[in-house]
Amino acid sequence: GRDGVGLSQGQKQRILIARAVYKNPDYIFLDEATNSLDANNERSIVENLDKFYKGKTVVIVAHRLSTVKNADQIVVIDHGKVVEEDNHESLTAKRGAYYNLVKNQLELGN
Incomplete structure (x- = not known):
């Protein structure tokens, strides 16, 4: 819905990640960007982001091992x-x- 009303936290996080990727910045900062995602969505996004990160400076704040182990x-x-x-x-x-x-x-x- 308008202004994200009616979206789950996981859906909001996926949209924010997509916006960051779309802008193709040289630097990207992610603070607990996958904490509201289920394990399958997180795995899919992290695997795809690993390719996107190549040649970029990325700072990730996370508590989940799966989010940081490939850093x-x-x-x-x-x-x-x-x-x-x-x-x-x-x-x-x-x-x-x-x-x-x-x-x-x-x-x-x-």
């Missing part, structure tokens, strides 16, 4: 301080804060 650089912030930064493989191998977040999500089935 070139992951920054883990705890209580306002950077506690770790690297890629998914390196961070999980270190078994630090990121590893614990991943482990918790997998155990909870998120």
